[in-house]
Amino acid sequence: MLRWLQHRWTGFCLVIMALGALILFLYGFFPLKYHSGKMAHMDDLPNFIDGISIDGQQVYNSGENTVILMVIDGLRYDFVTEEYMPYTGQLLKNKSACIHVSVAEPPTVTMPRIKSPERKKEKAQWRRTINFWRDIFAMMTGSVSTFADVALNFGAPAVRGDSVLRVAAARGRRSVLYGDETWVRLFPGLWSEYDGTTSFFVTDYTEVDNNVTRHLDKILAPDEKKKPIFDFLVLHYLGLDHIGHLEGARSDKIKPKLIEMDEVVKKIFTQMQYWDRTGVLFICGDHGMRDAGGHGGATPAEVLVPLVLAKTNEFLCPHDKGPGPTVAQVDLAPSVSWLLNVPIPGDSTGRILPALLPQDTRQHLYLLHVVAQHNAKENGLPTDTEFYKQFQRAEKQFAHYLATGQQSAAKIAKEFYEESLEIMSKYLVETTVDFDMFAIGTAICLLYFIVTSLACVTLYSLQPDTNRKLSVTQHKQTSTAGLILAFFIIYSISCFILTTACFITETNSQLCSFDSVWLLALLLIACAFTMSYFLIKSSIEKIKNLSTLKDLNAIDYLLIVGTLFHAWSFLGTSFIEEEHMTWYFFWNTLMFLVLLRTIMVVVIYLSKKLSGATEVQEKPELEQKMSTVGIGIVPKWILLIALHRYLRTMNQTGDRWLFLPDTADWLNAPENKLYLQAHLVIGTLLTLAICLYNVRHMNNFMQMHSAFTVLAILAIFCYRVTSQSLESPFTDIKTWDNVTIVNIFWGLLLAQFIFEILTYIGMFRSCGVRIPNRLSSNEFVFNKPKAKTEDYFYDPCMDEPWNIAEVKLNLARSLSHIMLNDLMLIVTLLMRPHNVIMVPSVYVTCVLTSQCMDHKLLDSRSTKRTDIVDVLSRTLVHLWIGHLFFFYQGNSNSLASVDLGSGYVGLSEYCPVRVALRMGVHAYAGPAIAGAVLFCTIAESSESWHQYLQSIWRATNIFGLQRVYAITVYSVVATIFRHHLFVWSVFSPKLLYDFVATVLTIQAIGTIAQIVWLTHITSWLARLFTNKTRL
């Protein structure tokens, strides 16, 4: 097992395993019970009850009804009394209306507070939509929504599945909406008439409601046949909630508002009585409010809401006076559907309200049967449960009643139906929102094991080289057979433990179903456990010398402690929403410490230099320290701090201060177009300069590479001109097709890469092209002999007659820089115009930071070997920079901040893979560039191929460890808070972000592995070619 520990890419494998564990966790956390998307149809109504035929459509018919749904935001249960709403109270008293208690799911997000500029309306709108999503979704589709419903169609949230409105529209019913615009967004195209009001101003609590009420007279007036001109009317009043937010439930304004609502009820109800049709009015709230104002908790005052049902035509409420029975929000959908004489929506899990059920026994039983059968057909409902059998018994009794007409059978059937329906609805709701705790637990355990073994591997790799070599030689003689045996013993033990756990917990998790696929997953999990066990075991035995860690200075400790602490800060929801604050805070502390340290070094240096050569011994050392950076480092560093202060103001992010105006708003204003273009041009040109500067690491065809880079930048400029973000004197460019431009851009990048590889292989040499011999330092050709071996020509059997290692290092350097250049160019292409400036900023920050954080410069006592601690601190600081720029760029942990526009750069039609790739690169541009710079710096600063490989090994291990550590801690946090109110709006999006970050980390480490692999392949190919030409 030692060989695993020493292997360079063990860390990589562990990160991949961690991704697998994370996927398992996500599987448990987001139940994958998608709504089936089944569309209901009238023909679905059963025509046979246990073999006895019945005319379904005729029995189902509820007559001609007109339904009005009046949603009053923030209507609390105790508001519906005679004291607050006299008319409604009167209706309830004389039993022409029924009141029910309904338990609302509390909404997730509070209202935005401050007036926002136009650019941010979209984000705010998204949050508002999610805010109402659960309630509207439950009321209109009859099913509880899951996070997958929200996450899978962010950007344009609309209900894709079946809903009351869909079936009503399919049957030609006229639906009308007056009220909040969210309804229109969720059900586009299903309204025959609507007037959506948007309100971002909580202070407005009269206008929003007047906008709704002003239509009432017109819409309620019947036509000449005394029929109303609509079938289904939705009214959504927001004013009450706004008052609640502003002043609380004890406010003086509450009472007039409720009386206003009561007037509306009176108006509707009196008008309904003139109609030649039965009118049904539902009044409900979507959530309550606290006495102190606001909502979002789970106290009864916030969760209990009334559902009032009023009906014309001699309706008498069957329930006793009092609080009324408890119903669920999902019950509205089947009730409204039945009243409109349309089928029950496909995914509905609710029941028809008992008060609505008709007196006629046949129809009553038939309706119960329809709902029960509908629910029983839902996906995943087990047929061997008691409630299903109860349903079958009820069906038999119903058939018996139909055949014989016995009232006793009808009575039994009714009882059975109700019993089975109650449990069935509960079961369906629970399975939709339930977590698979077994999978979650297993995944967390596995992640914990993986993170421990990864930490062990990282610590092992941080040992100085010499000691490890010693330990290698000591343990060379271990038998392979013994190892395999040990592996299998542990493997079977972990399999056994997992299986036992399955049976002990009696879980109904899919993981324990022992199906073919799941069995494989289980075996893989056991395998992962075994591998991490062996890794931990052997590294505990082998880690002997961690003396390098003694060289850490205060800044390194800040980096390590900050990284460790950051993962735990997510225990507070605000720290997830405002994660950028944590990073800004850490980064400022770091910059401050580095500033102090550099000032100290420079002042000491200057004072010693000015005071003359009194301390002769210290001087050369100091000179050597300063020679790499110079005195200019202090002003440079201060300028960097100023630059970061500027970048911070570029994009407001997070949640609380999202609405403050920022520099991006200012730049995007039409009158400041010039400044925006200046930003764009400066950013792109700086990128060009950096790329050209990096070209020096490439092969001796520098002018070719420069040409490629300049052409790529030109392509970017052309793209900007065609996409209207840049004005140019050449008006022709505007007419060019930007898809072609972007394709040319890709082609240029690819050509550059292939060209580089080919020159290394020596392809051009074999074609007879002479390489102009300009700079001998840039000459990376294979026929340069090794310095020591002089008689290589006479010894063809010698392993490597040429400077293979050096060439490999050079190739790795040049490939890393090509990777960095390409990445920067791609990001420059994808970024929003105002953000282009970020690209050179990341590079400058990374370079300056790695200069300043050099241990030789900062530490007073200088140890000889600092490269290991240098790698450690550099890796961590680049990770920090990556996170920092992730937030500078305007990202946050909310799905609303995903920039969809960047996904379509240079694409003419939608292609999921390409769009997703572009969006991923755009969102994670900061971390990606910072990582690329890190690996370039490592390649640049290592002196030999061996040292390069060692540094890469350490860096990738630390890179992976940070990621896996973060997801492990976060999965624990998410599990603790799985019932938290913000689980949808805060915790779950962050999980998705973490998932993407893990995938991209794997991709990053994979790229480094590919580079190393490519160098091997290339040198092999080159040996082939050069041998051939020589012989």
Added chain:
Amino acid sequence: MFSLNNQLELRRVTISSLITCVYLPSIVTVISYKGLLYSVGNASSFYILVLIFIAELLKSFYFKSVNDLQSKKSKPSKNKAGDVLKSFVFLLCVMFSFFVGIILFGAPVLDCHEETLMLSALLTLLTVFPLILHTGVETSMQLLFGVRQFGKDTIIEMLVNNALFTVCGAWLGAVVIPLDWNTPWQVWPIPCHLGAIGGYLISNVLNVLKVTLMSAAIKYPALNLLVSALNKLQISK
């Protein structure tokens, strides 16, 4: 690390720290009792700074007076007015650099200048001002830039330690700002303001505690453990 050699200095350190421990909490208590605690950032609460200024001045007189008695070779201060002017200019410079620093590290750029200025004034008062009063401009500059180590001077050590605690307190105060508790004190710069005062206070309390423990440790050696633990807390090294 304080040394027990100079009893007189230790006594002075203790007494001055005790004075601080009394006057700062009383100022804060009075303000909060008056309901003015959340206005500390405004210019209207300038009187607090004046109070602190006077208190620190008195403390330094106390240091100086004992100093004179002891050493009896007080330098003839020829250009006292020049000294005062110089230190005033120096203080202004420090305050300005605090101001710029705070803005660079995240304070609002375009507005809230008044609040930021008040915070930087407070920080200057609590950190550099006592140092200047005690040692003069040149020495404190050297101390600030790390050129001179403060060797065995207990008082200077205490002052530098106080300064570091103050800055750390202000720094840590910023942690609560992003939390969504929606309390009235989560507004810039109140947490930092109170954090700075708190840091200064804690530092002084620790000083008193340490001196007391050190004296007690002579009798009960078991307490040495606590003393060394307290010494570890010291940031200035």
